[in-house]
């Protein structure tokens with residue numbers, strides 16, 4: 001029987017649930033509070049650089065199976081581009097040393113046994129020492145499970161876990177770090193090819209989903225913020241968007257709430273959600289990347305962590321960025337530009353730039369906050385949760401978002 005399903009929030013989680021449900025033949029209505037779909041994964045025109053930029057550089061990996069299936073389902077998998085091989089260029093800007101981590105193309109991490117392909121000055125035993133992350137209990141911190149020092153840590157483990165967890169790795173959840181190691185380093189090069197939405201996040205992951213939904217008869221309402229849930233017994237019976245704007249929810253209908261944790265907790269006060277968040281800082285510089293610049297460069301020994309090369313633009317990501325959110329913008333741009341010059345091997349005055357500080361980019365991936373993540377079911381039989389902050393087993397990522405959206409959609413499909 002065809003159900004009407006209301007999706008609250010048009011970020012990646014909400015859109016993935018919406019696409020799955022529309023493809024299954026259900027009537028879908030998406031309600032997004034802001035004037036633009038995409039949530040924390042969106043593009044916009046930036047007057048300072050004169051370019052369309054993303055709110056943050058987003059990296060996917062070829063092993064992000066749910067995210068890739070989502071892109072396939074909206075016809076844009078080819079818009080996620082990257083090198084043929086799982087190779088990651090790195091530079092240490094304090095010493096000038098450069099290296100290439102080459103994870104190959106296989107399903108097994110055979111690269112570990114090849115001195116030429118692993119991190120310079122590391123041995124197989126250094127990698128085996130990461131094993132405790134794989135069976136760490138939920139309450140453990142990374143710093144309790146492995147030694148957070150030494151060459152391998154500085155050149156690979158720290159950059160990888162900092163990017164994935166968005167907290168200083170020793171304080172991060174060992175369980176979530178284990179999931180990352182399992183799905184990346186241990187899964188072989190086949191799972192680790194870097195993929196980037198080169199034409200922008202919105203044109204690859206957001207707008208095509210909206211178009212597909214509309215083609216399937218779904219309604220996507222922008223600027224339509226859910227203010228309150230109306231409930232009776234074990235069911236949600238209405239959605240209040242404003243004084244004269246309430247939608248009744250019939251007996252067979254369902255709601256997927258795919259909003260960030262603070263909004264979810266205010267709509268559903270009994271809900272337990274993460275309460276602490278971390279910033280990510282991105283800097284964008286309008287400059288032609290040097291020829292042969294890798295699409296993504298790992299940077300250690302400075303403030304910059306990852307350098308992305310886009311047409312006409314070099315962009316920087318700095319995770320766990322709370323320490324930078326109150327720094328004067330001009331000063332920050334200058335400091336970051338110095339690092340960019342060293343990392344990219346270029347020189348010149350500060351070009352047109354933009355700094356984007358997402359204060360609540362992700363929930364804090366510590367064991368304490370991870371323990372506050374709810375599953376998709378709620379105390380209401382027709383209300384399900386999605387979002388990168390729900391208990392996906394992964395840190396806050398696009399892959400986790402899509403998994404949560406798919407899971408909520410599957411629960412709606414199974415609803416009687």
Ligand SMILES: Cc1cc2nc3c(=O)[nH]c(=O)nc-3n(C[C@H](O)[C@H](O)[C@H](O)COP(=O)(O)OP(=O)(O)OC[C@H]3O[C@@H](n4cnc5c(N)ncnc54)[C@H](O)[C@@H]3O)c2cc1C
Nearest residue numbers: 009011012013033039040056058059226361387388397398
């Ligand atoms: C700077 C930055 C860099 C990142 N880098 C990466 C990366 O490299 N790789 C990666 O995999 N992930 C990355 N992420 C994480 C990724 O962006 C998120 O995991 C993902 O976008 C979260 O999607 P979501 O749908 O769960 O939540 P959101 O994107 O937050 O979507 C929730 C939506 O709900 C809407 N909403 C809120 N309240 C209401 C209401 N009451 N009614 C209706 N709508 C409402 C919001 O406006 C929003 O559109 C990054 C995030 C940031 C911020």
